[in-house]
Amino acid sequence: xxxxxxxxxxxxxxxxxxxxxxxxxxxxxxxxxxxxxxxxxxxxxxxxxxxxxxxxxxxxxxxxxxxxxxxxxxxxxxxxxxxxxxxxxxxxxxxxxxxxxxxxxxxxxxxxxxxxxxxxxxxxxxxxxxxxxxxxxxxxxxxxxxxxxxxxxxxxxxxxxxxxxxxxxxxxxxxxxxxxxxxxxxxxxxxxxxxxxxxxxxxxxxxxxxxxxxxxxxxxxxxxxxxxxxxxxxxxxxxxxxxxxxx
Ligand SMILES: [Ca+2]
Ligand SMILES: [Ca+2]
Ligand SMILES: [Ca+2]
Numbered sequence: 001x002x003x004x005x006x007x008x009x010x011x012x013x014x015x016x017x018x019x020x021x022x023x024x025x026x027x028x029x030x031x032x033x034x035x036x037x038x039x040x041x042x043x044x045x046x047x048x049x050x051x052x053x054x055x056x057x058x059x060x061x062x063x064x065x066x067x068x069x070x071x072x073x074x075x076x077x078x079x080x081x082x083x084x085x086x087x088x089x090x091x092x093x094x095x096x097x098x099x100x101x102x103x104x105x106x107x108x109x110x111x112x113x114x115x116x117x118x119x120x121x122x123x124x125x126x127x128x129x130x131x132x133x134x135x136x137x138x139x140x141x142x143x144x145x146x147x148x149x150x151x152x153x154x155x156x157x158x159x160x161x162x163x164x165x166x167x168x169x170x171x172x173x174x175x176x177x178x179x180x181x182x183x184x185x186x187x188x189x190x191x192x193x194x195x196x197x198x199x200x201x202x203x204x205x206x207x208x209x210x211x212x213x214x215x216x217x218x219x220x221x222x223x224x225x226x227x228x229x230x231x232x233x234x235x236x237x238x239x240x241x242x243x244x245x246x247x
Contacts, residue, residue: 078118078187081215082109085177085190086144086208087227087243090170092157093203094233095150100157101170102148102205103177104239107139108213115139118187120147122176126168129182137163146239158232159239172200188215199226205237209246 084106092100103120107113116137121127130137130147139145148161149168170177174193180186192198192206199206204226212223225246229238238244 078113078115078181080185080187082107082113083115083118083179083187084108084208084213084215084218085179085188086213086218087205087237087239088170088177088190089157089159089205089235089237089239090175090192091172091200091202092235094157094231094235095155097169097172099150099155100148100159100233100235102146102156102159102161102237102239103170105139105145105147105179106213107141107143107145110141112141113139115145117182119180119182120165120168121178121180122168123178123191128165128167130163144240148239153232156233157235159237162240172202188218190218192221197221199224201226203235204228205235205239207238207243207246210243211245 085103086106087104089100089102091097094100105115107115114136115130116132116134118130119127120130137145146160146162147165148156148159148163149165150156151161151164153159153161169175172194174195176189176191178186179188192200194200198221206224207227207229208218209223209225212218212220217223223246227236227238227244229236229241229244231237231239
């Protein structure tokens with residue numbers, strides 16, 4: 001089973017994105033800036049081995065960026081629209097914020113996606129990168145990657161985290177989540193605020209309606225709702241699992 005180390009950037013050299021921008025200036029993210037921030041984590045099976053997209057039709061649909069490897073040809077590097085921020089816990093109640101914040105990213109493609117190399121940032125300098133030493137972070141079709149600031153379910157509210165991060169805080173009132181490549185291509189952004197009708201209920205994750213799983217639809221707070229799915233620690237959310245419809 002592959003192990004994952006999520007790394008944090010020590011230096012911040014990037015120009016951060018304008019709201020709603022289609023792309024980002026190329027951030028200064030030299031590989032040497034990435035340093036391991038947590039002990040290696042075992043990748044959960046649902047993430048490690050996404051089913052290959054079936055049939056030759058999917059092969060034909062596979063983009064030029066798909067690569068042939070021992071893990072199969074149906075694997076591509078993310079492009080805009082391929083990755084959607086589908087859920088986030090900005091204000092856990094069962095545990096402290098420093099122990100229980102998390103972000104769920106979903107692969108919207110019908111084939112596996114390699115999320116290694118993606119960068120998560122916000123508008124005021126929080127930043128971390130996804131690294132697995134070049135081995136890839138393979139997310140199955142429609143599957144999710146759950147990123148959290150504490151990988152231990154015993155102390156994070158009972159959340160199964162796929163990868164842990166440091167250096168990123170989800171403010172309780174207003175914050176941003178930008179997902180982009182190291183080359184500066186913005187894949188998805190969510191900018192939430194307490195004043196914007198966002199479902200920022202303490203102890204409940206904000207959950208994207210499954211019918212709105214695209215980077216434009218998730219800009220609209222009306223397509224989000226407070227999760228009511230129970231977590232073992234007492235809060236609500238569906239990290240790593242499908243989101244319930246909002247209506
Ligand atoms: Ca918070
Ligand atoms: Ca978006
Ligand atoms: Ca979910």
